[in-house]
Amino acid sequence: MTMPDHKPERKPDQKPEPDQKPEPDEPGQETYAARAFRALESAGASVRVQAALAVGTDPDPRFVGKLVERCAVEPEFHVREMLTWALTRHSPSITVPKLVGELRSERAQARSQALHTLSKIGDGQAWPAITRALLTDADDEVARAAWRAAVVLVPEREKPGLAAVLVTQLGRGGPETRLSLSRAVIALGERMMPTLQAAMAASDPQVRQHAIATERLWYDPDAGFESAIEEAKRVAALGTTSQDE
Known part of the structure; x- marks a missing residue:
């Protein structure tokens, strides 16, 4: 009797190794992107940081919006740093416009983390967005991030x-x-x-x-x-x- 081909089952939260591309998603299965998005919102900081590491290791434009979104609300500093790193791994043509959009957010963390990430990317197309309002922002963390970004850009x-x-x-x-x-x-x-x-x-x-x-x-x-x-x-x-x- 011929046995059907059988792929080893991958656990829902398992991320690919750094040099391994995600396996194609089979019909009816949760997509890799959906699993990554869910992991980035996990209650556990260690899960969130590993998810950001995985997303940055294997860049995909689908993840950029979610990474930017998480930067605005992530409570842990080391996770925010990994989110920023993951964004630097993607093309500036995709990341910079989304980060510039965050500079108009009413949420101070969204503004400060976007500025921090722009300073790490170092793409000059973001310079016009570093306004006097940001450089003099009433929130010290936003202003400090704006100063750092400004001198880079x-x-x-x-x-x-x-x-x-x-x-x-x-x-x-x-x-x-x-x-x-x-x-x-x-x-x-x-x-x-x-x-x-x-x-x-x-x-x-x-x-x-x-x-x-x-x-x-x-x-x-x-x-x-x-x-x-x-x-x-x-x-x-x-x-x-x-x-x-």
């Missing part, structure tokens, strides 16, 4: 204009937010210096101290931010800057 000729917007945020937030802003300003290179030096003479002491600390970090990148701030306080109190010393 900005064309050389537009660096002075970006610096002018960034210095309006000097003195904002706590130490982490201020350090993020200092790093973004410094990343613009020499083109930011005239704008930064103008801020060093600001009437607001918080702005002035932050600007001076940023200049200190520019000249001494190994200096800690806290020590740069303390030095900035001393300099501001004495009314001197590096230009005067």
Whole structure:
């Protein structure tokens, strides 16, 4: 008697090995895409991160919308990082427009994670979407992500204009937010210096101290931010800057 061909059964949640393409879906069976979508919404963070890893390992345009959707609501940092990685594995021609669309979301996490992912993709077509509204967003996480994305995406000729917007945020937030802003300003290179030096003479002491600390970090990148701030306080109190010393 001839036995019928029989494929080994694959468990519903089993993902293909990194070098293995998904087997064709048989009629009546749940599709691989549907299983991946379900896994990305699993209650278990370990399942979600493995699903994102599998989707990024074997990129497929069908997954991009779901990955972007999950970025907006995923509660775990390490899972969000894997979602971002998975998106970077897909074509920017597909991912960038969808991520740019998220920048208009009312959900802060959607905006911040989209900005973070755009900074990792590094495709300049996203630059026009990095608006002043995002760079000055009331949510610190969104603003910080916008600063990081902006310095990656900005064309050389537009660096002075970006610096002018960034210095309006000097003195904002706590130490982490201020350090993020200092790093973004410094990343613009020499083109930011005239704008930064103008801020060093600001009437607001918080702005002035932050600007001076940023200049200190520019000249001494190994200096800690806290020590740069303390030095900035001393300099501001004495009314001197590096230009005067």
